Amino acid sequence: MGCSGPFNVTVEMAPAGLVIDVACFGLDADSRLSDERFMIFFNQTASPADAVKYDTRGDASIFAIDLARLPASIERLVFAASIDGEGNMKRLGHSAMTLGSARFGFSGADFDTEKAVIVGELYLRDGTWRYGAVGQGFAGGLSALLAHYGGAEDTGAKAPAAPAPAAAPKVSLSKVTLTKPGERHVVSLVKGAGAPNKLVVRATWQDNGDSNSDNDDLDLRVGLLLPDGRMKFITAPDRADAFDSAPFVHHMGDVKVASAKQPATETVEVNPALAQLSGGRVALVFSVYSAVGNGAVSVASLKPVMRMEYGEQVVECAFDFNGSEAARDSSVYTYVIGTAIIDGDQISLGPSGQTSEPGSENTPWMQWDGERVRVTMDGPMVFKGDDDDDEDDDDFTGSPYRYS
Secondary structure, three states, X not given: OEEOOOEEEEEEOOOOOOOEEEXXXXXXXXXXXXXXXXXXXXXXXXXXXXXXXXXXXXXXEEEEEOHHHXXXXXXXXXXXXXXXXXXXXXXXXXXXXXEOOEEEEEOHHHOXXXXXXXXXXXXXXXXXXXXXXXXXXXXXXXXXXXXXXXXXXXXXXXXXXXXXXXXXXXXXXXXXXXXXXXXXXXXXXXXXXXXXXXXXXEEEEOOOOOOOOHHHOOEEEEEEEOOOOOEEEEOOOOOOOOOOOOOOEEEOOXXXXXXXXXXXXXXXXXXXXXXXXXXXXXXXXXXXXXXXXXXXXXXXXXXXXXXXXXXXXXXXXXXXXXXXXXXXXXXXXXXXXXXXXXXXXXXXXXXXXXXXXXXXXXXXXXXEEOOEEEEEEEEOOOOOOOOOOXXXXXXXXXXXXXXX
């Protein structure tokens, strides 16, 4: 559907007791919120030149759009809703996004534990603005959406609706990007008042544009090496108490679809006190994989990236898999996107780029090697939904590996 001229986009939510905020993100060519003035919501009700203006009418959020007033740097307008406080989108009543005669309906039946949803978007293609429904849920709320698009949440209180709009939301435009194996960056896991209570790691990948939607379904898997040399694996679905009790790493949920217009993101939350709670230095290996049953796919075509956030400290592990011959092999199913060592109050991160052997579904395995960690691709096969609660050790032929 082509769009032109001033028009309204209306997002009608049926909150069913939820407190829901609706926002419009103005994104650049890289789908990033590179200019905080183009996040339009209750606390910033108009963009520069009034290209996007926000108003409410009951449970409806109305965005007045004038595409001719947008700068050339803005190529996408994303409309999203997030829950402020407790609850999830499963409780949502019949809701809709409307643009002229186009109407996209959705409800809580479309979601589970998500706290936010990208409802729809306007995007520029071949010089023409088009409208598309999305309906993708996120486990996190507004902060997860901001982080997904390159921003950081301003944790100050909401401004009152009446007088002049408060200051624009805080957006972090600076981050450390690591692209080569062997590169490391150390982040301080500060303590005390105001320190973040979660270390968030996100794996993001793109649709590769082929005709097979199944092979875009990657999964994020975390291997945890404990001080005594044992390994744990964290996959989706995960226990609700996994953040506050062993293994102190919580997978936030499975994402099954990456569309041409919207990358897929899976998230894990790591307890910053993981090392202390585990009795000493720990290591983590983050990998994405495509099970054989999901169909063959080249990781280079999906461009996976790992992003770690601790408050305003952001580190991106963005190894370019296009430079790896193995990563272009559609029979290679597992790709290590990053490793981390947490030692006391600091975490050292780096990209990897390691891959499994062709045809193998083995898991990345770790061993302590002095102050470093050695990662090999010969661990047991572990997939989402596998039960990792038993404490029996399995001996692997020719190796001292233990898996519990």
